[in-house]
Amino acid sequence: MAETRRPLEGIRVLDLTVALAGPYCTLLLAGLGAEVIKIEAPTGGDIARFNPPFYGKDGIHLGALADGDVSLSILARARAKKSLSLDLKSERGLEIFKDLVKQSDLVVENLSDGTVERLGVDYDSLKGINPRLIYCSITGMGRPSPYPGLKVMDIAVQALSGVMDTTGDKDGPPTRLGLPMADLLAPLYGMMGIQSALIQRGVTGQGQHVMVSMMDCLSSLLPFEHFDVLQRMGFPARTGNHQTRLAPFGVFETADGHVSIAAANDKWAGLIFEAMGQPELIRDPRYATRGPRAVNADDVNGRIEAWTRTLTTDAVIEALSTQRGVPCVKVRTALEAMADPALRESGAIVPLVHPDVGEIDAVGAGIPIRMSAATVGLDKPAPKLGADNAEVLGLLGLGADEIENLKSSGVI
Structure with a gap:
């Protein structure tokens, strides 16, 4: 050859x-x-x-x-x-x-x-x-x-x-x-x-x-997140470990580390609420669709993190990714990734x-x-x-x- x-x-x-x-x-x-x-x-x-x-x-x-x-x-x-x-x-x-x-x-x-x-x-x-x-x-x-x-x-x-x-x-x-x-x-x-x-x-x-x-x-690269429009609508440029307009979408603390959750659609948000034992939240007008969730992102993220903090990283991944197909992974250290x-x-x-x-x-x-x-x-x-x-x-x-x-x- x-x-x-x-x-x-x-x-x-x-x-x-x-x-x-x-x-x-x-x-x-x-x-x-x-x-x-x-x-x-x-x-x-x-x-x-x-x-x-x-x-x-x-x-x-x-x-x-x-x-x-x-x-x-x-x-x-x-x-x-x-x-x-x-x-x-x-x-x-x-x-x-x-x-x-x-x-x-x-x-x-x-x-x-x-x-x-x-x-x-x-x-x-x-x-x-x-x-x-x-x-x-x-x-x-x-x-x-x-x-x-x-x-x-x-x-x-x-x-x-x-x-x-x-x-x-x-x-x-x-x-x-x-x-x-x-x-x-x-x-x-x-x-x-x-x-x-x-x-x-x-x-x-x-x-x-x-x-x-x-x-x-x-x-x-800046225009890809439409910072100009979002800031005129009252959204801050800096949102820390979360992407407000896609909530729930970000990094959440667990009992022994952190996970990244990317639940940008209504189905995945509902599955997170189900895993939390609060399925009724998806019918709440504040959380039912993406627009209201973006406006109430701090509240949505706070509720989810209150739940993730009670579980290990592996348990959160099992509940969301393995059992329900919600994108959720461990936040690895740089050394872990390079190895x-x-x-x-x-x-x-x-x-x-x-x-x-x-x-x-x-x-x-x-x-x-x-x-x-x-x-x-x-x-x-x-x-x-x-x-x-x-x-x-x-x-x-x-x-x-x-x-x-x-x-x-x-x-x-």
């Missing part, structure tokens, strides 16, 4: 990304089979290489970076990529980069405003070298930014996007999401843009500039691998995509800085002596 190809096999990517948003995009490209060449400054590389915790001879620790230590951030974000150390500020380094552009399909960057222009590696400077080039920019606020000079971080995007205002308890403060959602969402949109551009290039033969911003991507054998088996969560010592006691994200006629995955550990210099520069016909001269002069 012939070996199954990877869907993006044969696509070469020059990776000018740092931190999280950009590297996650190129991680996905690598997992789908693209050849990703991560270009880093010879003087230290991606800033994520200095993120604690580190893994080294003393195991995982939060101390200062020492010889042999590798940041877990890099072990997670640089898997299946090649590392080329290259000083783009030098004339020879820029020349090498442009020679690589001639042989590449994609450039992906998420550098701070003005950086690619100063370096001469922006789309306008490169499209003439390779008209088929697809160039993806992942920015914080877009270019030009409406907030000049702002150093954009995920928490700033959550704050400015309005998403933080929707998270937390009604009478509590705006709350940061537990995951860096802006950092993780923008690269997903970037991937959609890149793959659409690849398809279009197959028709027109021309590349293009794909642009996404963390702000645009995160903010675009789930099903997620390990599917490859959604995979062990991290240190380039020197092999598999370590830490996990990273896999590629949660399954394809019937292609394989995906991140089966190579993150490289050390410059580990692939000889291989990548060999694409340009550079020999060992010239590569050594580039190293001695600080270009690589």
